[in-house]
Amino acid sequence: MTHSEKKTTVVVLGAGYAGLVAAKRLARQSRAAVRLVNAEPDFVERIRLHQAAAGQSLAELPLADLLGDSGVDLVVGTVTEIDLAARLVRVGADRVLRYDILVYALGSVSEADAVPGLAEHAVTLSDRADAARLAERTARCRTITVCGGGPTGVEVATELAESHPGLSVRMITKGRVGGWLSARASRYLDRQLDRFGIEVIGDAEVVRVERGAVVLADGTRVGSDVTVWCGGFTVPVLAREAGLAVNERGRVVVDETLRSVSHPEVYAVGDAVAVAGPWGAELSYGCRSGGFTGPYAADTIAARLAGRAPKPFRFRYVHQCISLGRRRGLVQFVRGADESPLWMFLRGRIATWYKEIVSSSAIWLFRHPGPYLSRRRS
Known part of the structure; x- marks a missing residue:
């Protein structure tokens, strides 16, 4: 690089499963100056937050260690504004970052306003603070109600029931718990919930959360010392407010x-993106799908910076891994296009082993994010 040449500056917002690998992979295979912005200095393993909520200790994963000598500049702070016209990002109260290319990877959070009283009287599970708060409250309660019968709700309920044998755990779900699974896998899940003594209230809609209770659509008031909301996810409003x-x-x-249709200098990855394909208008939330967008975006940006045309994004679903405490699990294999269940599934300890490999592979990917191209120093 000559002194007259200017480095392209790429700013990546969010160091989750998609953003972290995108930043590191891009820095290793391009000459761009890459900055990674994250609200805290550590990587949060969101797929293990149900373990932390049950009082288990999770490994500390400083972002600085995961980035190593990749050349990525880590900026710790909360993104408060994106100025698309000026290509500026405001971090905290007084820091401003300029970018040529922006990678938006701010991910998703648990819904906090889906029903009245949720924010005031329920606990969600979006970050480590939520998990710590739930662990503290669970340690001194007798009855806990998990609202939501999806994979997150199942993992939270079974983890809490296993870690606290004297705790009364209840699940409330709009449909049937495990209704998305194959018939055999669904029956296995039912047996495990029974084994834990988890009460399931199916085909019920929560319309309000109160102090010490959950109110259903039919007027039934279900008592609860602690209510955990696992009813769904949403994304920050920053992208909408910025004008994307x-x-x-x-x-x-x-x-x-994965390039914004309104602002071509912006790419979106992870839960923040709505990318259409054979799977529909958007991918499911979660690292099992969103995590694949980070490496792809890095490769696409590197290709364009080098004057090459990138290939379109491709993806297929493979499986859905669900923890059932620390000693059992369930892995449902699915069709690649629509995530509908196949007949094949894993259960018990082999499913626990399988999921642990999948979960740990994310950390391996952060340390080895892809092809390392030699970098000429300016």
Whole structure:
């Protein structure tokens, strides 16, 4: 690089499963100056937060250690504003970062206003602070109600029931717990919930959360010392407020290369993106799908910086891994296009082993994010 040449500056917002690998992979295979912005200095293993909520200790994963000598500049702080016209990002009260290319990877959080009283009287599970708060409250309660019968709700309920044998755990779900699974896998899940003594109230809609109770659509008031909301996810409003084209859920609308349809200098990855394909208008939330967008975005940006045309984003679903405490699990294999269940599934200890490999592979990917191209120093 000659002194007259200017480095492209890429700013990545969010160091989750998609953003972290995108930043490190791009820095290793391009000459761009890459900055990674995150609200805290550590990586949060969101797929293990149910373990922390049950009082288990999780490994400390400083971002500085995971980034190593990749050349990525880590900026710790909360993003408060994106100025798309000026290509500036404001971090905290007084820091401003300029970018040529922006990678939006701020992910998702648990819904906090889905029903009245949720924010005041329920606990969500979006970060380590939520997990610590739930662990503290669970240690001194007798009855806990998990609202939501999806994978997150199942993992939270079974983890708490196993870690606290004297605790009365209840699940409330709109449909049937495990209704998305194959018939055999669903029956296995039912047996495990029975084994833990978890009460399931199915085909019920929560319309309000009160102090010490959950109110259902039919007027039934279900008593609860602690209520955990696992009813769904949403994304931060920052993308919408900045002026990026978003869908009705607030996820950034992109083309087949994950580039914003309204601002081509912006890419979106992870839960923040609504990328269309054979799977529909958008991918499911979670690292099992969103995590694949980070490496792809890095490769796409590197290709364009080198004057090459990138290939369209491709993805297929493979499995859905669910913890059932520390000693059992369930892995449902699915069809690649629509995530509908196949007949094959794993259960018991082999499923626990399988999921642990999948979960740990994310950390391996952070340390080894892809092809390392030699970098010429300026």
